[in-house]
Amino acid sequence: MTLIVDCPNCKKQVIWNQDSKFRPFCSERCRLIDLGDWAEENHKISQPMQKDVVVSEEMLDALEAEFVQHNKFFVEPE
Template sequence: MVTKVNCPTCEKQVIWNKDAKYRPFCSERCKLIDLGDWAEENHKISQPAQGADALSEEMLDALEDQFLQSNKFFVDSE
């Protein structure tokens, strides 16, 4: 069965497969138009992230420690 989707920019039908170079868009032009719309903030995520709580200093410190442990490149050599 062939899966078809509508191009988000122009609504033209696009066959969804590994050979569709610009999927879900029909062309590079439609892909770039959509990218430009995001850059100009014409598209927005409608709702805030679920469970987005304010970060405390302790939480930020823990995140920073976790990041530095995972990314030794950023740690000063002693």
């Protein structure tokens, strides 16, 4: 099964495999734009780290499902 993702910067579809050198980005340009946005603090982690919380597999699965649902980052091939 081939996984296709949208480039986080320009939304162009990218095949996720070893040949996709800049995955999840479509190109070096999009990768550098994203890096610049992090450097300029345009992207931020929304919540502070919680030190005393034990993370279970169920919690990770729920977080992953929520992320995929809200971000539409991963796209199943048709």
